[in-house]
Amino acid sequence: xxxxxxxxxxxxxxxxxxxxxxxxxxxxxxxxxxxxxxxxxxxxxxxxxxxxxxxxxxxxxxxxxxxxxxxxxxxxxxxxxxxxxxxxxxxxxxxxxxxxxxxxxxxxxxxxxxxxxxxxxxxxxxxxxxxxxxxxxxxxxxxxxxxxxxxxxxxxxxxxxxxxxxxxxxxxxxxxxxxxxxxxxxxxxxxxxxxxxxxxxxxxxxxxxxxxxxxxxxxxxxxxxxxxxxxxxxxxxxxxxxxxxxxxxxxxxxxxxxxxxxxxxxxxxxxxxxxxxxxxxxxxxxxxxxxxxxxxxxxxxxxxxxxxxxxxxxxxxxxxxxxxxxxxxxxxxxxxxxxxxxxxxxxxxxxxxxxxxxxxxxxxxxxxxxxxxxxxxxxxxxxxxxxxxxxxxxxxxxxxxxxxxxxxxxxxxxxxxxxxxxxxxxxx
Amino acid sequence: xxxxxxxxxxxxxxxxxxxxxxxxxxxxxxxxxxxxxxxxxxxxxxxxxxxxxxxxxxxxxxxxxxxxxxxxxxxxxxxxxxxxxxxxxxxxxxxxxxxxxxxxxxxxxxxxxxxxxxxxxxxxxxxxxxxxxxxxxxxxxxxxxxxxxxxxxxxxxxxxxxxxxxxx
Numbered sequence: 001x002x003x004x005x006x007x008x009x010x011x012x013x014x015x016x017x018x019x020x021x022x023x024x025x026x027x028x029x030x031x032x033x034x035x036x037x038x039x040x041x042x043x044x045x046x047x048x049x050x051x052x053x054x055x056x057x058x059x060x061x062x063x064x065x066x067x068x069x070x071x072x073x074x075x076x077x078x079x080x081x082x083x084x085x086x087x088x089x090x091x092x093x094x095x096x097x098x099x100x101x102x103x104x105x106x107x108x109x110x111x112x113x114x115x116x117x118x119x120x121x122x123x124x125x126x127x128x129x130x131x132x133x134x135x136x137x138x139x140x141x142x143x144x145x146x147x148x149x150x151x152x153x154x155x156x157x158x159x160x161x162x163x164x165x166x167x168x169x170x171x172x173x174x175x176x177x178x179x180x181x182x183x184x185x186x187x188x189x190x191x192x193x194x195x196x197x198x199x200x201x202x203x204x205x206x207x208x209x210x211x212x213x214x215x216x217x218x219x220x221x222x223x224x225x226x227x228x229x230x231x232x233x234x235x236x237x238x239x240x241x242x243x244x245x246x247x248x249x250x251x252x253x254x255x256x257x258x259x260x261x262x263x264x265x266x267x268x269x270x271x272x273x274x275x276x277x278x279x280x281x282x283x284x285x286x287x288x289x290x291x292x293x294x295x296x297x298x299x300x301x302x303x304x305x306x307x308x309x310x311x312x313x314x315x316x317x318x319x320x321x322x323x324x325x326x327x328x329x330x331x332x333x334x335x336x337x338x339x340x341x342x343x344x345x346x347x348x349x350x351x352x353x354x355x356x357x358x359x360x361x362x363x364x365x366x367x368x369x370x371x372x373x374x375x376x377x378x379x380x381x382x383x384x385x386x387x388x389x390x391x392x393x394x395x396x397x398x399x400x401x402x403x404x405x406x407x408x409x410x411x412x413x414x415x416x417x418x419x420x421x422x423x424x425x426x427x428x
Numbered sequence: 429x430x431x432x433x434x435x436x437x438x439x440x441x442x443x444x445x446x447x448x449x450x451x452x453x454x455x456x457x458x459x460x461x462x463x464x465x466x467x468x469x470x471x472x473x474x475x476x477x478x479x480x481x482x483x484x485x486x487x488x489x490x491x492x493x494x495x496x497x498x499x500x501x502x503x504x505x506x507x508x509x510x511x512x513x514x515x516x517x518x519x520x521x522x523x524x525x526x527x528x529x530x531x532x533x534x535x536x537x538x539x540x541x542x543x544x545x546x547x548x549x550x551x552x553x554x555x556x557x558x559x560x561x562x563x564x565x566x567x568x569x570x571x572x573x574x575x576x577x578x579x580x581x582x583x584x585x586x587x588x589x590x591x592x593x594x595x596x
Contacts, residue, residue: 001594214577217581314431342433346433360521360548360549363550367581370589410580
């Protein structure tokens with residue numbers, strides 16, 4: 001349970017809000033690199049943190065992310081002509097470079113210098129790991145470029161996707177650190193999804209529906225350990241990573257790729273769910289890539305030509321009541337991603353946390369909220385750099401390991417929870 | 429036509445959600461296991477809570493008894509002895525508070541009683557950044573068998589937030 005005021009601080013991320021200031025401390029994913037595939041390609045509308053922006057790649061390959069609307073009469077620059085080093089408004093020909101600086105106002109004499117006085121708000125946009133990242137905070141506080149492991153491995157070892165989720169970012173993200181729902185909502189997928197099946201660890205999951213939890217603060221966020229009984233008195237541990245504000249990494253299964261998410265606010269009622277899969281030491285196989293493109297694992301099938309999931313609230317998520325009744329699917333919704341999203345969207349645009357009844361297995365969620373609120377306050381009071389900005393905080397891995405009963409996972413799996421270049425992830 | 433899910437998830441429909449309590453008061457017993465956590469629990473108890481009772485574990489008491497008794501293990505903050513079984517019997521949840529490196533012997537007795545009575549146990553261990561790894565490990569080893577949820581937190585404020593979140 002939260003007070004309404006706390007819920008507002010966490011869920012509102014527009015300009016000038018405390019939560020918005022927190023998100024504006026980080027590099028966040030803005031677009032897939034493939035959305036701006038070549039120089040002078042069509043511009044793309046982007047809404048992030050309740051700001052409407054336009055992204056483009058100019059004639060020299062420079063990336064721009066700026067106010068969507070022309071400073072002249074407010075026309076959307078989505079209609080703009082991306083040509084000769086800038087984006088030109090088709091209405092009266094005003095032209096902007098990749099920094100938002102107006103470089104041409106055809107109706108004014110060039111000598112007047114009028115265009116130098118016109119500049120759209122813009123943000124840096126850089127490419128790394130198949131993603132275009134932006135930083136929307138004060139320029140003087142721009143942090144070093146992100147160093148998440150998935151973004152640094154060779155392209156052949158990685159697959160990225162994103163989808164629109166029609167609810168606030170926080171209730172979506174909280175699903176990512178709520179380990180106790182897997183044994184219910186996703187139980188049908190562990191043995192059937194091609195990106196999960198075959199792992200020995202799946203059987204521990206399915207056998208033990210009452211796991212024991214350990215939540216440990218890390219420098220950048222949380223380690224969330226869940227243990228289940230394994231053979232010979234040992235424990236099977238699954239360790240999820242959460243790094244502030246909204247990065248999660250799900251524990252791996254067998255030799256499958258590691259996957260996880262970023263949840264990035266579009267506005268207060270919608271967010272982007274970014275999903276990554278990567279393997280630290282090998283290229284993804286054609287079969288794996290085909291499954292990811294087909295919406296398996298943490299990915300989804302799309303409404304063609306969009307990033308909206310094919311199963312969405314407008315078609316009742318294509319729920320199959322017969323499959324649910326017959327036990328072929330626990331929720332009746334197909335696929336792990338939409339099983340989560342359908343329930344999270346059903347809570348409404350922003351869930352009313354004053355009404356909820358949390359239990360002790362929700363301590364991961366409680367602690368995440370506590371840390372977010374603490375970081376927001378420290379930003380307000382002391383201008384403190386929040387956890388997750390430091391690159392060391394980003395060098396984490398999730399892990400699935402078998403440990404003797406008397407070994408704390410924080411000690412015994414310390415190495416497994418850290419990026420070790422050239423070494424595979426710890427998985428069962 | 430709008431689907432049922434689209435309509436039901438809209439902001440407009442949120443106005444029609446039932447505005448009535450959806451839970452009854454929970455009895456949460458918050459038990460300090462060591463001296464340092466006693467001071468924390470005393471501070472917590474000064475706030476206003478819905479259904480939390482604050483207790484201390486007196487690990488040394490039964491050793492002084494000639495016969496084993498459940499009465500010496502717990503006390504309220506005024507120092508009055510409380511019967512462990514009675515307290516667990518009337519609890520929906522037990523939260524054990526500990527500090528890394530403290531004497532946490534009482535965890536096993538309380539944990540066993542909770543296990544017998546099928547009461548959910550959470551253990552929260554405060555471990556400031558300066559805590560030695562060995563001290564933390566020892567404390568964790570004492571708590572782990574008896575906690576279905578174990579939380580390692582760096583600051584005391586978390587306990588109040590957790591109790592509020594649990595409607596304690």
